[in-house]
Amino acid sequence: MTKRRDILKGLMTLPLLGVASGETLASSTVSKDYDRDYFKELGVRTFINAAGTYTALTASLPHPEVIKAINYSALQFVKLEELQDRVGERLAELLKCEGVMVTSGAFSAITLGTAGVITGGDPEKADRIPTDMTGIKTEVIRQKSHRVGYDHAIRNAGVKIIEVETRKELEAAISEKTAMLWFLNYANPDGKIKDVEFVEIGKKYKIPTMNDCAADVPPAENLWKYIQMGFDLVCFSGGKGLRGPQSAGLLLGRKDLIQAARKNAPPNGSTVGRGMKVNKEEILGMLVAIEVYLSRDHKADWTLWEYQTKMIADAATSVAGVTPEFHVPAIANHVPSLRLRWDAKKIKITPDEARDALRKGHPSIETMGGSESIDITTWQMIPGEERTVAKRIKEILQQASVS
Numbered sequence: 001m002t003k004r005r006d007i008l009k010g011l012m013t014l015p016l017l018g019v020a021s022g023e024t025l026a027s028s029t030v031s032k033d034y035d036r037d038y039f040k041e042l043g044v045r046t047f048i049n050a051a052g053t054y055t056a057l058t059a060s061l062p063h064p065e066v067i068k069a070i071n072y073s074a075l076q077f078v079k080l081e082e083l084q085d086r087v088g089e090r091l092a093e094l095l096k097c098e099g100v101m102v103t104s105g106a107f108s109a110i111t112l113g114t115a116g117v118i119t120g121g122d123p124e125k126a127d128r129i130p131t132d133m134t135g136i137k138t139e140v141i142r143q144k145s146h147r148v149g150y151d152h153a154i155r156n157a158g159v160k161i162i163e164v165e166t167r168k169e170l171e172a173a174i175s176e177k178t179a180m181l182w183f184l185n186y187a188n189p190d191g192k193i194k195d196v197e198f199v200e201i202g203k204k205y206k207i208p209t210m211n212d213c214a215a216d217v218p219p220a221e222n223l224w225k226y227i228q229m230g231f232d233l234v235c236f237s238g239g240k241g242l243r244g245p246q247s248a249g250l251l252l253g254r255k256d257l258i259q260a261a262r263k264n265a266p267p268n269g270s271t272v273g274r275g276m277k278v279n280k281e282e283i284l285g286m287l288v289a290i291e292v293y294l295s296r297d298h299k300a301d302w303t304l305w306e307y308q309t310k311m312i313a314d315a316a317t318s319v320a321g322v323t324p325e326f327h328v329p330a331i332a333n334h335v336p337s338l339r340l341r342w343d344a345k346k347i348k349i350t351p352d353e354a355r356d357a358l359r360k361g362h363p364s365i366e367t368m369g370g371s372e373s374i375d376i377t378t379w380q381m382i383p384g385e386e387r388t389v390a391k392r393i394k395e396i397l398q399q400a401s402v403s
């Protein structure tokens with residue numbers, strides 16, 4: 001009860017930031033609408049997410065409109081293919097591209113997109129991959145600097161990854177075995193071949209290009225920027241900045257390739273993607289998440305995140321010896337972010353210990369960072385929670401303060 005009051009108080013003192021509608025507030029009070037506290041019964045602790053969109057922390061809270069769509073769809077039957085068709089058409093309009101399919105995440109968008117490219121949607125080939133690649137292209141080329149922990153998403157389709165560094169190496173690596181050229185959007189600054197040139201090479205050799213943009217909204221324009229740049233396929237996570245279901249994602253791009261990808265996914269049984277099921281709840285939830293995301297006041301969101309970040313920094317730096325660093329990651333997780341460091345001589349607690357104290361407190365608070373700092377973002381917080389986070393951080397640092 002106090003929690004709700006605190007949140008309301010927090011909202012009241014905020015300048016007009018477009019959150020006054022209470023839309024974000026709803027998710028914080030949702031537990032009051034239930035007569036069972038399921039997580040408590042299980043002994044599973046909930047927490048304030050001051051970390052960001054991490055899979056292990058269940059990523060993001062769907063917008064209340066998304067939850068409404070999920071609940072609506074849970075209570076009635078539809079045909080899965082028909083729903084994918086209609087939602088795909090609507091999403092293609094909204095995202096200004098030829099085709100869209102809802103997947104179970106960016107990871108499965110990569111696998112299904114790759115499977116679509118190499119099988120062309122032929123059910124006989126879809127049945128054979130990833131083990132019998134007879135008559136199927138088997139190589140995907142990507143830049144070494146674009147290596148990420150998600151290689152398996154590509155390899156699951158049965159292909160090998162060929163690493164190159166320069167345009168010359170890339171062109172030399174292209175052969176009749178080359179199925180696709182793969183790009184990791186946030187690594188664009190690190191690679192020798194930039195996005196526009198990469199697309200141009202794909203077009204020159206008539207090889208499909210795929211861009212993994214999983215965590216790359218905001219800004220919203222990224223939802224169409226890379227398709228318009230000429231990438232044939234683009235992948236997004238549904239449960240990160242888009243605040244759709246965490247078990248959803250989007251594959252967008254050329255209509256023929258989207259159709260081919262779908263032949264490798266449920267309800268088609270003997271396919272590599274059969275286990276990557278999305279049901280009506282995620283499919284409809286994803287559509288509504290995009291509708292809501294596109295209609296948001298993104299500038300107001302940004303102002304709120306900056307305000308919250310500053311408030312936490314102000315509280316922390318009221319303890320002598322604390323230094324804040326404000327930064328915004330250039331591409332993925334492009335939001336106002338805070339790094340707190342402190343003078344170990346003045347404050348006798350390590351960042352790891354402080355992070356642990358935040359986690360074990362009431363309420364529990366999850367943050368990021370290594371042995372040098374506590375790293376915080378506020379974009380996955382419920383407005384008002386920044387006050388609790390600010391207060392707890394200040395308390396912990398103050399208690400450890402020698403002065």
Ligand SMILES: *Cc1c(COP(=O)(O)O)cnc(C)c1O
Nearest residue numbers: 105106107108150214215237249
């Ligand atoms: C999160 C992420 C993925 C996986 O996305 P899911 O939606 O969790 O499947 C893939 N690539 C990158 C770059 C990511 O950040």
